[in-house]
Every structure is written in structure tokens, then in C-alpha cells.
Amino acid sequence: MKSSLNLGKVHDIGIFIHYSWLFIFLIVAWSLATDMFPYYYPEFTTKTYWIIGIISAVLLFLSVLLHELSHSIAAKYSGIKVSSITLFFFGGVATIDEEGISPMKEMMIALAGPLFSIVFGMIFYLILQITEVNIISAIAFYLSRINLILAFFNMIPAYPLDGGRVLRAFLWGWTNDLKKATMIASKGGKWFGIGLIVIGVLNIFFFNFGGLWFVFLGGFLYMIAGAGYQQVLIKQELEIPLTDFINKNFEKVSLNESIAEIMKKAMKSKTLQDTSTQENALALQNAFIVIDKNKVKGIIKIKNLKELSDEKKKSLKAKDVVEIVPLLNQSVNAYSAFNIMMRTHNSVLPVVNNKQEIIGIVDGNKIINYLNMKIGKSSE
Ligand SMILES: [Zn+2]
Structure with a gap:
């Protein structure tokens, strides 16, 4: 998440702000100060327009953040884990763990x-009703409108x-078919995205470049609508025991083995690869599991060793280059394992039993091949 700024944690939920938000912030403050406020409140000075423009932009940001936090609190309340919230240019995205959702x-x-x-917008509407025309009512005017627009747009x-x-949840509850429900709901997302792009392009042709916003927003929605459906397909196909992907044919090394020795072993595996079946070969040449007193210490990736100088290959030992990686318990399903691999950027991970003893390794490529085979077949 390098494209985002970490703002800290609220209730154990990491809050991130996408860099595009800083740009949006300036655009919002600028358009409020130079366009909207002077139009509706012509009696203020330029300086006042800028002050209330900036305050309103901050409160818009707060509105979006609290909107996302509401999702997260509802999720926590229903026992669903929320790991982070990222605020994008059009709003926010809460990363909700889909495990256990109904x-x-x-x-x-x-x-x-x-x-x-809606409630937040109503509060500002009330403030607008009870204050005389001053800077507070101007801010309340904007905030009441923008929060209702946020509610409407998101619905x-x-x-x-x-x-x-909401549509997906309704269809899912009705048909008991998450895949179908997601397919229909994300088709809605794609069509809405296309609609926004068309409106944006027409706007650029007939009016001004303000339409560019719609094109961006539409394109973005179109993309993430498809990704959401893909995610459900992946989840459904991988809700199977990890056992099917565990390769028990792996190489172990101890902490004190030298890199040169390990390289020799790797070469041997490489020759073995020609005689062995292809899927075993994949895992054999990629990584070695480092073991100390029956406990997994981590893995060594062969491709990293190749970059070392000959001198270093002689002097360094396994313990100097071992990478500490998450261990997969054999009882997790393939979907959780795949998620851990994606999140930690590891293509090979050790699998252990409940006593933390190594029983094999899982190669992410094998899972990806399986997915390509399954989803490639059923997507049309
Ligand atoms: Zn929302």
C-alpha cells in the first residue's frame, strides 16, 4: 500500500489515505472558495471564501472517513474483521475480511x-436551519448537501x-448463490461505470472538461466491479483443503550448511527435475526449507543465492540468508493460504502440522495454475 499515507489506527483498524486525496482536497477547497460559496453567499470577502472552503474540504474528508468507519463498526459488530480503510478520490474502501460473512x-x-x-447530512441541515446567514451556515449548507449526495451516490x-x-446481499439471500448474485451486482457496476464514461465524454464534447471526472470515475468503477467478481470466483474455487496443494517432495537444509553446499543441492534438484514430474520440479528448484531441531526456521530462495559472489557463497551459511516467512497450518483451506502468500509476497511457503513440524511446502504457482484451469473454463 505504497500509494497511500498511513494516518494511524482507530479501534485497531488501519486508516490509509490515498495520495490522490491530497489533490482532491485542493480541488474541492479551490472550487468551493472561487465558485460555489461566492455564488450562494456573495456578501463574504475572498479571504473568508478560502477559509470556509478549506474548512469544508476538511469536513468533507471527515464525512467520507466516518462513512467508511460506520461500515467497519457494523462489520466488527457482526463479528467480521476489518483490517484497513483506504480513502480514495471518490470515497473510501474498507478492507473487510469476507470470512464468515452472510x-x-x-x-x-x-x-x-x-x-x-444521511444522519450526518441531516445534522448539518438542522444547523443550517437554526443559524443566521454567516460562515457557519455556509459550511453547513455545503456539508448537508454533500453528505446526502454521498448517501445517494453510494446507494x-x-x-x-x-x-x-445491498443488491448482492439480497440476491444472495434469495437464491443462495453467491456467485450468481455477485455476477449480477457487478454487471450493475460495469454498466454504471460505462454510463458514467458516456456521460463524461458527452459532457466534454458539448460542455467542458469537467466531464473528465466522470470518465475517470466510470473507468475506475468498471475495473473494480470486474475485480470483485473475480475475487468471489477465486474464493469459491479455493474453498478446498490445502492438502491437495501440499508438495511433500521438498529439500531441507540446516542452519549451518554453507551456501555453496546448498547450491550444489539445488543443481542436483535441477538434474532431478528432468527425470521427475514437472510439478515437483517447480517447487524443488525454487526454495529450500531451513530446519533447526525439527523446527522450521524459514526458507532460502535459490534465485537470491545466484546473485551472491563466489566468495560469499563459500563464507555465508544458511543462517545468514534464511528468510523468516509465515508458516501455513495444514488445516487452513487453500483460499486462506493463497491470501497469505499474496499478502506477504511469497510464492513458496512451508506447511506445518499442529506440532509445528514441517510436512511439506505449497507453491503458489500451482494454485494459480489450478485457478486458471477452473475459472478459465467456467467464466463464459
Ligand atoms: Zn460506503
Whole structure:
């Protein structure tokens, strides 16, 4: 998540802000200070327009953040883990662990955000009603409108927008078929994305370049709608025991073995590869498991060793280059294992039993091949 700035943690949930938000912040403050506020409140000075423009932009940011936090709190309340929230240019995305989710829970989590936005918007509307025309009422005017727009926009039934999630949860509960429900909801997302692009292009042709925003937003929605569906397919195909992917034919080395010796072993595996079946060969040449007193210490990737100088290959030992990696328990399913591998950028991981003893390794490429075979066949 290098494209985002870490703002810290709220209730154990990491809050990130995408860099594009800083740009949006300036655009919002600028357009409010030079366009909207002077139009509706012509009696203020330029300096005042900028002050309330900046305050409003900060409060817009807060509105989006609290909207996302509402989803997260609803998720936590239903026992679903939320690891992080990232605020993008159009709003935010909460990374919710899909493990243990049900149609009812998904619906509650999806509705929590727009509900918050409506309530927050109503509060500013009340403030607007009870204050005289001054800078506070100007800010309240903008915030009441923008929060209601946020609620409305997010409730459009286009997955992965909140409305799309509600639609998916409804279809899922009705048909009991998550795959089909996601397919329909993400088609809504794709069509909405296409619609925004068309509106944007027409706007550019007939009016001004403001339409570019719609093109960006539409393109982005179109992309993530497809990715959401793909994610569900992957999850469904990989909800099988990890056992099918465990390769028991792996190489072990001890902490004190020298790199030169390990390289020799690797060469041997390479010749073995020609006689062995192809899938075993894949794992054999990629990594070695480092073992000390029956415990897994980590792995050594052969490709990293190749970059060492001949001198270093002689002087360094396994313990100097071992990489500490997460251990997969043999009882996790293939989906969890695949997620751990993706998250930690490891293509090979050791698998252990409940006593933490090594029983094999899993090669991510094997899982990807399996997915290509399964999803490639069923996607049309
Ligand atoms: Zn939302």
C-alpha cells in the first residue's frame, strides 16, 4: 500500500489515505472558495471564501472517513474483521475480511455507511436551519448537501458501491448463490461505470472538461466491479483443503550448511527435475526449507543465492540468508493460504502440522495454475 499515507489506527483498524486525496482536497477547497460559496453567499470577502472552503474540504474528508468507519463498526459488530480503510478520490474502501460473512451481515454492513451519511447530512441541515446567514451556515449548507449526495451516490445498485452490495446481499439471500448474485451486482457496476464514461465524454464534447471526472470515475468503477467478481470466483474455487496443494517432495537444509553446499543441492534438484514430474520440479528448484531441531526456521530462495559472489557463497551459511516467512497450518483451506502468500509476497511457503513440524511446502504457482484451469473454463 505504497500509494497511500498511513494516518494511524482507530479501534485497531488501519486508516490509509490515498495520495490522490491530497489533490482532491485542493480541488474541492479551490472550487468551493472561487465558485460555489461566492455564488450562494456573495456578501463574504475572498479571504473568508478560502477559509470556509478549506474548512469544508476538511469536513468533507471527515464525512467520507466516518462513512467508511460506520461500515467497519457494523462489520466488527457482526463479528467480521476489518483490517484497513483506504480513502480514495471518490470515497473510501474498507478492507473487510469476507470470512464468515452472510447475506444479512453484508446488508447491514453495506447500509451502515449511507445511513450515517444521511444522519450526518441531516445534522448539518438542522444547523443550517437554526443559524443566521454567516460562515457557519455556509459550511453547513455545503456539508448537508454533500453528505446526502454521498448517501445517494453510494446507494446506486452498482457493485462494489454500497447499493451494489445491498443488491448482492439480497440476491444472495434469495437464491443462495453467491456467485450468481455477485455476477449480477457487478454487471450493475460495469454498466454504471460505462454510463458514467458516456456521460463524461458527452459532457466534454458539448460542455467542458469537467466531464473528465466522470470518465475517470466510470473507468475506475468498471475495473473494480470486474475485480470483485473475480475475487468471489477465486474464493469459491479455493474453498478446498490445502492438502491437495501440499508438495511433500521438498529439500531441507540446516542452519549451518554453507551456501555453496546448498547450491550444489539445488543443481542436483535441477538434474532431478528432468527425470521427475514437472510439478515437483517447480517447487524443488525454487526454495529450500531451513530446519533447526525439527523446527522450521524459514526458507532460502535459490534465485537470491545466484546473485551472491563466489566468495560469499563459500563464507555465508544458511543462517545468514534464511528468510523468516509465515508458516501455513495444514488445516487452513487453500483460499486462506493463497491470501497469505499474496499478502506477504511469497510464492513458496512451508506447511506445518499442529506440532509445528514441517510436512511439506505449497507453491503458489500451482494454485494459480489450478485457478486458471477452473475459472478459465467456467467464466463464459
Ligand atoms: Zn460506503
